[in-house]
Amino acid sequence: MTHRQERVCVVGNAAIDLSLRVAHLPLAGETSLALQSASDFGGKGANQALAATRAGTSTQLFAAVGQDADGDRLIAHLNAEGIDTQHVLRVPRPTDLSIVTVDAQGENTIVTRNEVAAGFHPEPGAVLDATRAGDWIALQGNLSADVTADVLCAARFNARRTLLNPGPVCFDCMPMLADVDLLVVNRVEAATLTAQDDAAQAATALHRAGAREVCVTLGANGVLWCNDNGIYRLAAIPTHAVDTVGAGDAFCGTLLAALAQDLAMPLALRWAQTVAAYAVARRGAQASFPDRATTRDLLHSSVPPLQAS
Template sequence: MGNVTEDHTFAVDRLPRAGETRLARSHRTELGGKGLNQALILARADIATRLVAPIGRDAPGRAARAMVAAEIPGATLIETDAPTDRSIITVAEGGENSILSTAAAARSMTPAAAVAALADLSPGDTVLLQGNLTRPTTRSVLELARARRAATVANPSPIEWDWTPLWPLLDLVFVNAPELAHLSGARDTTGGCRALLDLGLRELVVTLGADGALAASREGTVSVSAIAVEPVDTAGAGDTFCGAYLAATLRGRSPEAALGIAASAAALTVGRPGTHGAFPDRTELSACFGDQVASS
């Protein structure tokens, strides 16, 4: 359950400074949003996936409906009076990016509407959320999942409110290093992981850019190195990592194996421009999984 956006990506030689206007080398428009992105990776990894997301009654909303029908059958796209959310992504040479997004459509999802959309949630299901929904809606979904004995996963980005009361309701959380520091108040990765685990979180996956990634729980910590790749555009790489890691764990892989699979999938995204256009397809994800994922 999350958001859908229309992404406008501008390629520049370097990111603009405060007050500066720069000319872009190119511009591309495609669908994105952390909710749609992560659902797409899960579906391409042959995980039975259902996306619940609000969209506007506009051209981007219609485009999202067509894409979802082709790749994520059975999705619930809820029309709202707000326009479909949009993101402006500026990508510099070397892959560094900055992203500015709207969230009126995502925040229009009320707790009642969210709970109603998950009426068939069952034991053994997994609910994945991001930071685009409101805190009351997020809490309602997590409480419903706990009551239905479903697993709970979150990627709390963008961070717009305090997640501290929700850690005990979550089984798995994905963050990058700056997000971990913001959420935990700790200056180092080890201290940040310990702080969130002590507050009731069960497992935490931290992406560390060129330093790789780690998975931490009360049982210990495992890590993998980053895969060497010439970065073209890092936008969407975190969503690829999240979806691939979750798919791997749902298929019974260990945290260490899941980290390796997710790192391989994210490296493919980093090496290409755009978001959806850069995501690995089913065949490429199959290779990341060691041919354990069907390529159909």
């Protein structure tokens, strides 16, 4: 019998990123001269959909873009990548824009105009109609709390699997965690949600709040994975970070693809780490992601060193 691969449906945002490279991140009241600038396709939803697609999974995107040239370019780009964009709406506003400032160490600050995403209210029924039992539905923190909660609840009630990556943390998602199969957060997001600075304690708190599995990404310190059986740590993949923009999305999208292909969580996490490590060594958001062929080569060599924490 042939195993049916599940699909990925990302419900999120799509935007244009304008990146400015600086020697150091400006302080309040300080003006810095950009050493270099670049425009890229972005938005956490679109980023995760792209990473999932390049990792070999059928992916569709629910999002909204403006009725402008940027919206035209975004949709053409997503279509060219093989992402199903039939649920990407056009609205009479400028396409969302993020201004990303990146310093010499690869750290960044991001300011986002999100009028289109804030006004995007996909019907949970439409998301269910576009998916089937067992498919993965992923959301981030760019849409409203009500939309996020409604889609998660409908998905869980109708046998879809759910991933929540609540960045940016714009609302309290703790009451939603009972409808979350997999929560992915970085160290800062975990601390913000739980008021726990220790990553392991934060992961435990998030799991106890209802998330069936929790992953806390720790950058150079690897990843914590928490479930009913305990907490495990995967060591980081050595890399030289020059730009961390989009790394979390590369991680989440690849993780979704791996799980949709029925990989065990340790190997799925290693897939995600591998692609994220590649991305942080390059500049840009989607521009830093490996292409399909490179992704395939990277993932073929992934081995998960798993340790109990």
